[in-house]
Amino acid sequence: MEHVGYLASLAIGISLGLIGGGGSILTIPILVYLFKIDPKLATSYSLFIVGITALSGCFSHYRLGNLKIKSALFFGIPSVFSILVIREVIILKIPNVLFTINDFQVTKNFLIMIVFAVLMIAASFSMIYKNNPQIHSSGTNYLQLALIGSVVGIVTGFLGAGGGFLIIPALIFFANLPMKQAVGTSLLIIFINSSIGFAGDLYIGTPINYAFLLTISAIAFMGMLIGTQLSKKINSAKLKPLFGWFILVMGIYIIIKEILSF
Incomplete structure (x- = not known):
């Protein structure tokens, strides 16, 4: 299965380059199901892989004019505080086995995957059905953007997800960005969030296999280059619902997989 995992890692970068998210949605299942990595450790690995890949995509989207730094900062700074609180304080206090029902143990790892x-x-429904974000206000609501950033920081801290599947709807509906600008801006936010989360994991002594991480990141980087080029050729109006259907299918798959594992 590892050979399939390396091939699947290419899709991590393609997803980030094409739709500005989905990297962690792919990374965590790939690490857990194909490389057999513990879900808690997989969240740390995901932060590194998605963060470094998103950084490479930022430069490409900046040259394309798709990077809105002000919106990224208003969103990203509150996210950082949430990430630090969750990963350095709260998640360390959650026991490995939460409770037992009729010999069925609800573990922290099971909870991470199900909540994810x-x-x-x-998030998929907001992307599939809300196809006209411009009907909201014409300007950017920075207060709401910051509040949503805090919420996404909680998700990033708890799940080790870059949060692109939540960041993109927020940028569309609260920063009123077109889809392609939301894609580019989300990559910068993902990089900020993922870097802070991974740095926090290093601080608390999480064991890291850097050779493995760099290999997966290099493959994902190649995918990012492919995805960025594809984004130039695909109509942005088609990307949002496509992204929504993609993460809907992945979410259902993970729930079924986790339930059947017991």
Whole structure:
């Protein structure tokens, strides 16, 4: 399965380059199901892989004029504070086994994957059905953007997800960015969030296999180059619902996989 995992890692970068998100949605299942990595450790690995890949995509989208730095900072700074609180304080206090029902143990790892999948499904509906974000205000609501940033920081801290599947809807509906600008801006936010989260994991002594991480990141980087080039050729109006259907299917798959594993 590892050979399939290396091939699948290419899709991490393609997803980030094409739709500005989905990297962690792919990374965590790839690490857990194909490389058999513990879900908690997979969240740390995901932060590194997605963060470094998103950084490479930032430069390409900046040259294309798709990077809105002010919106990224208003969103990203509150996210950083949430990430630090979750990863350095709260998640360390959660026991490995939360409770038991009729010999069925609800573990922290099970909870991470299920919550991750539920959030994916919830975010997918906003992308599939809300196809006209410009009907909202014509300007950027920075206060709401900052509040949403805090919420996404909680998700990033708890799940090790870059949060692109939540960041993109927020940028569309609260910063009123077109899809392609939301894609480029989300990559900068993902890089900021993922870097802070991974640095926090290093601080608390999480064991890291750097050779493995760099290999996966290099493959994902090649995918990012492919995805960025594809984004130039695909109509942005088609990307949002496509992204929504993609994460809906992935969310349902993860829930079924986790339930059947017991």
